[in-house]
């Protein structure tokens with residue numbers, strides 16, 4: 001199975017940041033409220049995640065490391081309205097096939113924590129009892145050590161780490177009630193603490209900066225069962241890159257063309273052609289009206305009524321920008 005897993009890894013695991021994304025999404029699925037990441041050398045040397053989620057029982061550790069062993073799709077009906085983030089059941093197996101992965105977990109009700117890793121050509125899973133608080137730790141060392149072609153595509157430590165920070169920013173903005181601690185080479189670089197109240201505003205300030213929050217135009221509108229909530233950066237917050245642009249559909253980070261086009265068009269209609277505006281936009285639609293499974297890696301979605309969604313976003317943003325200008 002190792003070769004099949006490595007081929008699958010080609011699709012899921014492009015770089016350290018993609019490992020981080022898969023691991024963090026698993027923690028969120030497991031109900032974690034605190035996620036800590038220890039990165040060494042841009043993630044190339046080590047990515048270690050600890051969470052306080054539900055954990056994995058001893059009997060399921062080996063299964064978690066095998067391909068297509070997802071615990072997340074029970075019936076076809078679930079597919080229609082996927083709410084849990086991961087559902088392909090191959091991330092851990094893929095990552096494990098291109099790194100030295102150690103999985104340690106303790107569900108609250110299980111007395112002992114257990115640690116699992118794969119060994120040998122047939123990737124047999126070995127299990128050992130260890131000490132560990134409730135939750136899960138996943139240690140991914142020496143990423144791509146056995147796939148030199150992929151290793152060659154890794155950029156500098158700094159660039160890979162920036163990609164990781166970008167992934168965490170995106171996830172942090174969509175999970176304001178979860179605390180994130182991010183360390184690089186032993187030093188804390190980002191700390192997004194969950195606040196007691198008003199999670200979202202606090203989180204936006206933490207990720208985008210207090211200046212953004214203070215100056216951004218806030219809007220929240222419903223239309224035909226859809227909801228758009230957005231913080232729209234003004235002309236003083238333009239950038240040369242799209243780094244400050246975040247959009248979410250039903251809590252998932254997206255870089256969807258239709259959404260970005262609608263926002264862009266709104267900005268242009270109000271302020272003319274511009275450099276890149278900064279914004280944080282949350283769109284909520286009925287899960288049955290959107291297919292999030294089109295491009296799991298490319299962050300694109302397909303809407304049943306794409307025209308309606310596009311025009312709703314465009315009009316809401318344009319109106320808000322006009323009002324905010326007064």
Ligand code: ADP
Pocket residue numbers: 022026027030051053054055056064065069070071072086087088089090091092093136
């Ligand atoms: P998927 O998320 O698509 O189900 P993965 O390969 O990412 O597949 O994970 C396999 C399984 O391992 C998950 O279905 C889940 O049961 C378990 N798992 C992985 N990470 C965690 C975690 N941090 N906490 C609890 N369970 C986890």
Ligand code: MG
Pocket residue numbers: 022025026086087088089091092
């Ligand atoms: Mg997963």
